[in-house]
Amino acid sequence: MTRWLGASCAALALAIAPRDASALEREHHLGLGGGVSILKVDDKSTHSIGPIFTLHYTYQITDAFRFISEASSAIVAKEETPAPDVPRTRPTGVDTLGVGVGYVLDVLQKWAPYGGVMASGSALTGGTLDKTLFTFGIQLAVGVDYMVTPHFALGVAIRQHLLLTEMKQYPSYYSGFLRAEIVWGR
Structure with missing residues (x-):
């Protein structure tokens, strides 16, 4: 009886043990957010807030490190009309392209939290700007993805965009979004 109980407990432990959703080398991720x-x-005096849309591609270099790239387009203000008393520093749109490296922090069953850093370029447009303003900087990226199936994932991501060449005028720019992606190459 004791042997049967021990074997049953061992079988149950193996059956309910978490399975890795391991990030595999040469795996591709393509998604929208x-x-x-x-x-x-x-x-x-107030923050400019609006919707953002993203397109991303990730290539898993090793189990832990990945190449990340992301393009985003944000509407940061509905209206910013040029007027004599309004400074010429208020955009209505921000388009950004970034490339860099990421690190999968750990893989817990089907969850994959990650962090990364990207070099980026942004174009601030519209509003009270006289012309398109191009900036260069970095993005700090964090997020977590959930593998719904072996070929489809959902996630949430946060980006802090540091517009280094215009940091005094635009001291903070953040984005947060939900994302969906297809995965292949396993």
Whole structure:
């Protein structure tokens, strides 16, 4: 009886033990996202807030490290009309392209939290700007993905965009979004 109970407990432990959703080398991820962006303009009393849409591609270099790339387009203000008393520093749109490296922190069953850093370029457009303003900087990326199936994942992501060449005028720019992706190459 004791042997049967021991074998049953061992079988049960193996059956309910978490399975790895391991990030595999040479795995590709392609996806879309949507959420909210928040831009702080130095000479404006309120934050500029609006929707953001993203397209991303990730290539898993090793089990832990990945190449990440992301393009995003945000509407940060509905209206910013040029007027004599309004500074020429308030965009209505921000388009960004970033590439960099990420690290899968750990894989817990089907959950894959990650962090990363990307070099990026942004174009601030519209609003009270006289012309398109190009900036260069970095993005700090964090998020978590959930593997719904071996070839489809859902996730949530947060980005802090540091517009280094215009940091004084635009001290903070954040985005948060939900994302969906297809996965292949396993």
